[in-house]
Amino acid sequence: MNFPVLSAITFTPLLLALIVLIIPKSKENWIRWATTILSLIPLALAIYIYIVVQADPGKMHFMEEYSWIPAIDVYYRMGVDGLSAIMLVLTTLLSTLCYYYAIYTIKNRVKEFYFLFLILQVGMSGVFVSLDFIFFYVFWEIGLVPMYLLIGVWGGERRIYASIKFFLYTLAGSMAMLLAIIAVYLETGTFNILEAAAAQPFAGNFVLSAVAFWAFFIAFAIKVPIFPFHTWLPDAHTEAPTTGSVILAGVLLKLGAYGLIRIVLPMFPKPFAYFSYNVPIIPILAVISIVYGALVCMAQWDLKRLIAYSSVSHMGYVTLGISAAAASLALPGGGGPEAVTSAIIGLNGASLQLFTHGIITGGLFFLVGMIYDRTHTRQIKDYGGLGSKLPYYYGIVMVTGFASLGLPGLAGFWSEFFVFRGAFAIMPVYAAIGVLGIVFTAAYILWKIVQFIFLGDFDQEKWDRVTHNAELTDMKTFEKVTMWPLVILMVLIGLYPSLVVRLLNGVSTALFGNF
Amino acid sequence: MQEFFFSLTWLVPVFPFLAFIIIILFTQKNNKLSHSISIGSMVLSWLLGWGVVFSAITTPHLGEHPFRITIPWFPTGTSTFDIGIWVDPLMAVTLFMVPFVCLMIFIYSVGYMGYGTDEVDPHYSRFFAYIALFATGMLGLVISENLLTLFISWEIMGLCSYLLIGFWFQKNYKDPNKITPRQAGLKAFLVTKVGDLFLMLGILYLYSQAGSLSYADTLFNHEFLKQLASTPALPIFGGWSAASAIAALMFGGAVGKSAQFPLHVWLPDAMEGPTPVSALIHAATMVSAGVFLVARIFPLLNVVVELDHTNPAMGLIAFIGAFTAIFSSLIAVAQKDIKGVLAFSTISQLGYMIAALGIGAYVAGTFHLITHAFFKALLFMGSGSVIIGCHHEQDMMEMGGLKDKMPRTFWTFLAGGLALSGFPLITAGFWSKDEILAHAWHEFLHQGVISWPFFVWLLLTIAAFITAFYTARQISLTFLGKPRGHHAEHAHETPNTMTVPLILLAFFALTLGFVGIPEEIVGQGNNWLHNFIGHEYAATPLSIPIMLLSGSLAIGGLGIGWLVYGRKPLLQGEMDPLEQGMKKIRLGWLYEAMRNKFYFDELYQVIFIQGSIKLAEIFYNFDYKWVVDPFINLIARVSRGISDLLNQFDEKVVDGLVNLTGLSGITLADLSGVTDNKVVDGLVNGIADMTGWVGEKVLSPIQTGKVQNYLLIALISMLAIIGIYLVY
Numbered sequence A: 001m002n003f004p005v006l007s008a009i010t011f012t013p014l015l016l017a018l019i020v021l022i023i024p025k026s027k028e029n030w031i032r033w034a035t036t037i038l039s040l041i042p043l044a045l046a047i048y049i050y051i052v053v054q055a056d057p058g059k060m061h062f063m064e065e066y067s068w069i070p071a072i073d074v075y076y077r078m079g080v081d082g083l084s085a086i087m088l089v090l091t092t093l094l095s096t097l098c099y100y101y102a103i104y105t106i107k108n109r110v111k112e113f114y115f116l117f118l119i120l121q122v123g124m125s126g127v128f129v130s131l132d133f134i135f136f137y138v139f140w141e142i143g144l145v146p147m148y149l150l151i152g153v154w155g156g157e158r159r160i161y162a163s164i165k166f167f168l169y170t171l172a173g174s175m176a177m178l179l180a181i182i183a184v185y186l187e188t189g190t191f192n193i194l195e196a197a198a199a200q201p202f203a204g205n206f207v208l209s210a211v212a213f214w215a216f217f218i219a220f221a222i223k224v225p226i227f228p229f230h231t232w233l234p235d236a237h238t239e240a241p242t243t244g245s246v247i248l249a250g251v252l253l254k255l256g257a258y259g260l261i262r263i264v265l266p267m268f269p270k271p272f273a274y275f276s277y278n279v280p281i282i283p284i285l286a287v288i289s290i291v292y293g294a295l296v297c298m299a300q301w302d303l304k305r306l307i308a309y310s311s312v313s314h315m316g317y318v319t320l321g322i323s324a325a326a327a328s329l330a331l332p333g334g335g336g337p338e339a340v341t342s343a344i345i346g347l348n349g350a351s352l353q354l355f356t357h358g359i360i361t362g363g364l365f366f367l368v369g370m371i372y373d374r375t376h377t378r379q380i381k382d383y384g385g386l387g388s389k390l391p392y393y394y395g396i397v398m399v400t401g402f403a404s405l406g407l408p409g410l411a412g413f414w415s416e417f418f419v420f421r422g423a424f425a426i427m428p429v430y431a432a433i434g435v436l437g438i439v440f441t442a443a444y445i446l447w448k449i450v451q452f453i454f455l456g457d458f459d460q461e462k463w464d465r466v467t468h469n470a471e472l473t474d475m476k477t478f479e480k481v482t483m484w485p486l487v488i489l490m491v492l493i494g495l496y497p498s499l500v501v502r503l504l505n506g507v508s509t510a511l512f513g514n515f
Numbered sequence B: 001m002q003e004f005f006f007s008l009t010w011l012v013p014v015f016p017f018l019a020f021i022i023i024i025l026f027t028q029k030n031n032k033l034s035h036s037i038s039i040g041s042m043v044l045s046w047l048l049g050w051g052v053v054f055s056a057i058t059t060p061h062l063g064e065h066p067f068r069i070t071i072p073w074f075p076t077g078t079s080t081f082d083i084g085i086w087v088d089p090l091m092a093v094t095l096f097m098v099p100f101v102c103l104m105i106f107i108y109s110v111g112y113m114g115y116g117t118d119e120v121d122p123h124y125s126r127f128f129a130y131i132a133l134f135a136t137g138m139l140g141l142v143i144s145e146n147l148l149t150l151f152i153s154w155e156i157m158g159l160c161s162y163l164l165i166g167f168w169f170q171k172n173y174k175d176p177n178k179i180t181p182r183q184a185g186l187k188a189f190l191v192t193k194v195g196d197l198f199l200m201l202g203i204l205y206l207y208s209q210a211g212s213l214s215y216a217d218t219l220f221n222h223e224f225l226k227q228l229a230s231t232p233a234l235p236i237f238g239g240w241s242a243a244s245a246i247a248a249l250m251f252g253g254a255v256g257k258s259a260q261f262p263l264h265v266w267l268p269d270a271m272e273g274p275t276p277v278s279a280l281i282h283a284a285t286m287v288s289a290g291v292f293l294v295a296r297i298f299p300l301l302n303v304v305v306e307l308d309h310t311n312p313a314m315g316l317i318a319f320i321g322a323f324t325a326i327f328s329s330l331i332a333v334a335q336k337d338i339k340g341v342l343a344f345s346t347i348s349q350l351g352y353m354i355a356a357l358g359i360g361a362y363v364a365g366t367f368h369l370i371t372h373a374f375f376k377a378l379l380f381m382g383s384g385s386v387i388i389g390c391h392h393e394q395d396m397m398e399m400g401g402l403k404d405k406m407p408r409t410f411w412t413f414l415a416g417g418l419a420l421s422g423f424p425l426i427t428a429g430f431w432s433k434d435e436i437l438a439h440a441w442h443e444f445l446h447q448g449v450i451s452w453p454f455f456v457w458l459l460l461t462i463a464a465f466i467t468a469f470y471t472a473r474q475i476s477l478t479f480l481g482k483p484r485g486h487h488a489e490h491a492h493e494t495p496n497t498m499t500v501p502l503i504l505l506a507f508f509a510l511t512l513g514f515v516g517i518p519e520e521i522v523g524q525g526n527n528w529l530h531n532f533i534g535h536e537y538a539a540t541p542l543s544i545p546i547m548l549l550s551g552s553l554a555i556g557g558l559g560i561g562w563l564v565y566g567r568k569p570l571l572q573g574e575m576d577p578l579e580q581g582m583k584k585i586r587l588g589w590l591y592e593a594m595r596n597k598f599y600f601d602e603l604y605q606v607i608f609i610q611g612s613i614k615l616a617e618i619f620y621n622f623d624y625k626w627v628v629d630p631f632i633n634l635i636a637r638v639s640r641g642i643s644d645l646l647n648q649f650d651e652k653v654v655d656g657l658v659n660l661t662g663l664s665g666i667t668l669a670d671l672s673g674v675t676d677n678k679v680v681d682g683l684v685n686g687i688a689d690m691t692g693w694v695g696e697k698v699l700s701p702i703q704t705g706k707v708q709n710y711l712l713i714a715l716i717s718m719l720a721i722i723g724i725y726l727v728y
Helices: A005-022 A028-038 A040-053 A082-105 A110-129 A133-154 A159-188 A193-199 A206-223 A232-239 A242-267 A269-278 A281-298 A303-330 A336-375 A391-404 A411-426 A428-434 A436-454 A460-467 A477-495 A498-514 B002-007 B011-027 B031-057 B089-112 B124-143 B147-165 B181-210 B222-229 B242-257 B266-272 B275-284 B286-296 B298-308 B312-333 B338-358 B362-389 B407-421 B428-447 B452-479 B496-516 B528-533 B544-566 B577-584 B588-595 B597-626 B628-649 B651-671 B676-685 B688-698 B702-727
Strands: A061-069 A074-080 B067-076 B079-087
Touching: A005 A028, A005 A040, A005 A061, A005 A074, A005 A082, A005 A110, A028 A040, A028 A082, A028 A110, A040 A061, A040 A082, A061 A133, A074 A082, A074 A110, A074 A133, A082 A110, A082 A242, A082 A336, A082 A477, A082 A498, A110 A133, A110 A242, A133 A159, A133 A193, A133 A242, A159 A193, A159 A206, A159 A232, A193 A242, A206 A242, A206 A269, A232 A242, A232 A303, A242 A269, A242 A303, A242 A336, A242 A498, A269 A281, A269 A303, A281 A303, A281 A428, A281 A436, A281 B597, A303 A336, A303 A411, A303 A428, A303 A436, A336 A391, A336 A411, A336 A460, A336 A477, A336 A498, A336 B067, A391 A411, A391 A436, A391 A477, A411 A428, A411 A477, A411 B147, A411 B181, A428 A436, A428 B181, A436 B181, A477 A498, A498 B067, B002 B031, B002 B067, B011 B031, B011 B124, B031 B089, B031 B124, B079 B089, B079 B124, B079 B147, B089 B124, B089 B275, B089 B286, B089 B362, B089 B496, B089 B528, B124 B147, B124 B275, B124 B286, B147 B181, B147 B242, B147 B266, B147 B275, B147 B286, B181 B222, B181 B242, B181 B266, B222 B242, B222 B298, B242 B286, B242 B298, B242 B312, B266 B275, B266 B338, B275 B286, B275 B338, B275 B362, B286 B298, B286 B338, B286 B362, B298 B312, B312 B338, B312 B452, B312 B588, B312 B597, B338 B362, B338 B428, B338 B452, B362 B407, B362 B428, B362 B496, B362 B528, B407 B428, B407 B452, B407 B496, B407 B544, B428 B452, B428 B496, B428 B544, B452 B544, B496 B528, B544 B577, B577 B588, B588 B597, B597 B628
Parallel strands: none
Antiparallel strands: A061 A074, B067 B079
16 A cells, blocks of 8 residues: 555644644743644645646545445545645645744744644645545534634634634534535435536536535635625634734635535536526626725725735635636537636636635735734834835835736736636626726735835834834844745746646646536 | 847846846845946847847848747646747837847946945945846847737836836925825826736737737737637627727727826826936836837737728727827926926827827837837936936926036937937938828828828827927027026036937937838838838838928927027026916916826826725725625624524523534633633543533623524524425
């Protein structure tokens, strides 16, 4: 038997969590450094998987399958293709960066923090490798609790409200998903995600398939989040500690979109196409998320809340890309090979956005955390003129900000471009409205973030007043170390998108080969 | 030999890109090293670029067989997207201009940014990094083989423009209504971004029609173009063909980048940037990128004319160009800022080029693009020299009498001014502008008075006169008479790093026009420029009356300008004679409107800026205060009410579910002062112990009720689904 790579990548963090439990509470530095260094193991495994999957990204690799609960046919079933591989790289990379960043920033309850965070990593990694519904669901729920506690214990002033809102909202989604999973099981007799998709549950009955589709869709839409299911996000982000925000924006939101691509699109192509093309509810919600989310950002004066809303807007691109791909299936006459290519490009864009938004917005939350740790204010109006005082920080924020607004040459551009490329060919009206989001995004990033915080004259008196004489220091070494991997990825993917797109394209092409 | 240079073309933008990376990452602290790297990289680009240009000139039939190499970049389904380089005549003439002008401006910047003086800019190295990145973008745009890399380069220039306009980002003015550099940069970025959206939509449209963005597959594939010209466009375009619609969308990008009406508002404010930037980006190169784009997609425009004899998209282009040309020349007349005049003059000249392309004068438009780049860069750098010489004074009313104090600047500025006015025979601007007017006249004779060419001809001819007039005004106010301010009193000539580039540019501003003299004058088949870039289009026939007319308009405009401003130069505190004159004949309101740029800034401020801020606030309130979030809370409250009822009805179910809510109680436990241990222990040992405590504590806050509700609802709906399933 081969080495179970996927079990290893999923459960190494669990092992680390147990190690953390054993280390005495007083040895805080041991806990910090042991977690950070050992977390390089799953990261290395993810990179190994990324390399191996290159050979044939459309197929499942490293399959593991053991009977788990035979009575109800539940299996321990794992596998990765190009999409999961990319998501694993994202998860392990951001987790390691969070562990590292937390060494210097989490001062109280270190042991608990690392323990919970490691459990969270188990949940996230597990979702991306599971090929069994129950298994998937278990991991999905595992991620919920630690995140809830991360917000509730290490969060800001309104952390209790925010954490409970987060918990209940996502739990509501989970319930819908559980019901749908049971329904699919009753119909197909299997919890195997791939087999269930191949069986096309309820294909003969549009009403039932639509009901099941919406159950899944809403569960995932809450997580993404898609308008109007998004109001938990600004509260959760605003109150979460820096690392919590990073992982929330960087990975947790991606679980929902991953579910749409991995489960909903292959399993319910007809209803997905119907509600994307004939009754275009989904693209309308996507476009609302994009434009409305971006406009709402312009009205924010709280830095974290602004970036939280920007996630709503940016994840709208993901929804638009997926629904464009789905809509291609409903085109009159099938649309021909051109439509298939457009659908694949659109889906590539959506999947790529998962990764690029992860590194870019993760980076933005790190950057906000860094300034917040100095000043203890998130109010945009409290800042001003920092560009000349913190040139290094200013430079990194500029690169990340421009990546976020989709400047060509940086990572964010490609996902947007691919999404719009796919969407324009299939649903030009929604693409044309959606591009408006680009202007508003540029406006809130350059106006609200860059101009208010960095440009203009620095006013020492005001600074002392609002920050209670905070020390004005540029980025420290650990902050640079945290940001550089993300910045390098933004530039590398910007210059050579194939690094990621090759794998995603394999997955999308294989998926559309099946339809 | 030619192949050798062609195959190295891709290196041209790579040199400045490396310079940018090296300066930003490593040499920011060392001014001398930074500018050496930047200028050095530009020298390499220039030498290699001109190698390519001269190889292109000596390659026979390059127009029919452009040189192209591509490599795969990323996969798109089962095919790949390739990038590469494209060497054709249009690319070659642009590549003649860009690296040379860039190099001149790079050298000039050493002096302008105060190298070796006490006034050296604190971000001197960063400036050289940014302009190197800008050169990367412009050169990348010129050598691109497809519209996607063109678009990427285009956006990189937009970024550099933003960074460089706002280069002095700390600057504040006493007058709160005066736009600061940082605001001007933001304005430029956002306004051009609006145009870029159209360009992006055009590219997406073309991509979805062609399945490719390569020039070889699209713009230079005549079969495809013909097919596109006979495909109806999306319904929103009325009865246009897809080719017209795509071209019109892409033209939107040019309107933004080349500052055409109605997106012209950003360019005048862009003058807040350092003057080399104004010269480089906002006069010579970046703003010409819009015109370059329209020239690039000219086959797409032309194919519709071939099939239908008329193209509505070209009408649009001609109208915008001609209107912009005259509209902004009127504004230029009333400006007091030396760079303000040049900014509107640039907009106006870009309008000439756009209008030329809109009436099908491909060669003339391109010709003017190249000559204008030289003389306008010269004028801007001359004005920069004046500004430095006058210790950062920019108001022409405070100048005067600089002719003798700054002789090199004066004579080169005069050369540039004559070229801008189209002074007959000995300036480059004359030949290119005349060709545009001649083409318009010629087309008008064919198509009659109710036609775009007539409109274009009429407006551009009037604008030509105004151009000469404001040029004479500017030169007189700046250089003639006696100094009207103490800065001008103490003016001094600028260092060689600034004046030598002026002299080199002045040479081209006077002579470059000789490459495109009509063949009626130089002999059949000797119009070199037309032979090189326009072999597939008919040459513009020479029209002696038109040439005489445009020559006399230039001389007349200059002469009247001199009579008003130069013969009896303005004294200190005296009112602008034009203002006096217009007030006398009750046109004072018009003068005010011209000086205030016809109030477009104010209009846009109210409609777009404040409008979108208001809209943003309304949306946010809708989201968080009025509708979406309150609705969620309402659901929570309602379901809590239901659950309270159920609670009484069936305690057992609720009890069971309460256990699950224990999870959410942990945070509360923490809040209530339960120690650390309990959090982790609670997780590790099981939650059971806490349940009783939690049940009691947790039932009171609003939120916890929801967990039960959701679970209950879940249970009920699960039963419902199973029910539906069994029924069906």
